[in-house]
Structure formats: structure tokens, C-alpha cells
Amino acid sequence: MAESTPRARGGEKTRQVIVETALRLFKERGYEATTMRAIAAEAGVSVGNAYYYFASKEQLVQAYYDLAQCEHEAACSELLAGERAFAVRLRGVLHAWVRVSEPYHEFAVKFFKHASEPDNPLSPFSGESTPAREAAIRVYREVVEGSGDHRIDSDLREELPELLWLSWLGVVLFWVHDGSPGCERTYRLIDVMVPLIDRLVGLSHLPGLRGVTKDFITAVRELRA
Numbered sequence: 001m002a003e004s005t006p007r008a009r010g011g012e013k014t015r016q017v018i019v020e021t022a023l024r025l026f027k028e029r030g031y032e033a034t035t036m037r038a039i040a041a042e043a044g045v046s047v048g049n050a051y052y053y054f055a056s057k058e059q060l061v062q063a064y065y066d067l068a069q070c071e072h073e074a075a076c077s078e079l080l081a082g083e084r085a086f087a088v089r090l091r092g093v094l095h096a097w098v099r100v101s102e103p104y105h106e107f108a109v110k111f112f113k114h115a116s117e118p119d120n121p122l123s124p125f126s127g128e129s130t131p132a133r134e135a136a137i138r139v140y141r142e143v144v145e146g147s148g149d150h151r152i153d154s155d156l157r158e159e160l161p162e163l164l165w166l167s168w169l170g171v172v173l174f175w176v177h178d179g180s181p182g183c184e185r186t187y188r189l190i191d192v193m194v195p196l197i198d199r200l201v202g203l204s205h206l207p208g209l210r211g212v213t214k215d216f217i218t219a220v221r222e223l224r225a
Helices: 006-029 036-043 047-053 057-082 086-115 130-145 154-176 181-203 207-224
Strands: none
Touching (some): 006 036, 006 047, 006 057, 006 086, 036 057, 057 086, 057 130, 086 154, 130 154, 154 181
């Protein structure tokens, strides 16, 4: 594989500096008060250069999504490579997300109201967020597919990664509002939530509940459509 050119490496470094500067200013000044001009000035680049890499502030937040997702995947890799129990895998993945997200907590609190707007490009359901959303769902797919738990109903197994991602969004909402030291209440929420999910998933294969499971999956698919 050919090595990247000095110009390409320089461009990537400039891009990284712009992202880091933007995240710092978003924390210090708030998302609304931070302009692309201010980001460019603090990053030591021209406004035109800043817009060359990022057409808007929203794209900078998408870059944060991508960065946070990469850090989360790296934090989960050892656990997912060596652990087979479904509940342990899920708990570990959720705990890892809280750990790697801690430096961004104050920033997330300030821009979350924008991400919660249905038509905002920062919404986790928006078209702009598709790459980050699909990458996050892949992590939960790995949680499910790498599990040695054979209790999971086959139809539910197909839908479970996205359902776990939706559960994670609930954790994110709780985390945004969690003012406890080290977000300890969020860790506690995960520790309470995971055994319940594990129990429900484990019951899905029982003959008496398969009909309910299939009805639930049908409803989920209809809502998605």
C-alpha cells in the first residue's frame, strides 16, 4: 500500500485541529454562539480553509459522532473478542461508551437540544447521521452475533442489534442529564437495565412466548417502514 503524501497527512492534521478546536469552543461558548469564523481563527486557518473541510457546524458535530464511534469501537474490541456471554458483552459495551464519552459530557449537554429536534441534521435518525448510526448498530450486531447465547429467537436475533441501539439512545438521554460524579447514575442504570434485557431476550425462545415475540417484531418492522 502506498504511503500517504505529506500534503495528505497535512490535510488530515488540519482537519483534526479544526475538529478539536470546534469541540473546545462548543464547550466553552455553546453551540449557537460559536461561529465558523471563530473556529477558523482559533484553529489558525482561514475561514475558506475551514469551510473546505467542513461546510457547516453540523458537519463538525458529525465529525464528533464519527470520532466518538471510533473510540467506542476501540474500547470494546478486547471485550468482544474474548467474552461470549450476551449480558456481559452488552454491559461492557454500554459501560465502555460512558467511559469514552466522559470528556465530551459538557459538550453533549450543550448541543443535545439540537440533536433531539426531529428535522435537525444532528438527530441520530437523520440522513446526515446515517454513517454514525450504522456504525453504532454494527457494534450491537457484534454483541449479538458473537454471543454464545442460543436462547435468542432467530427472528429476534435479526432485529435485536437495532433494538439495542434504540435502548442505547435511552442511556444517552439519561447520561446527558446525569450530574452525578463520574456519571455513576448512568452506570447504575446500565447495571439495572442489562439483566432485564437479558431476561427478556432469554424468554423469547420459549414456545409460549414465540407468538408474542413474532407479533412484536412485526410491529417493529411496520413502524420502521
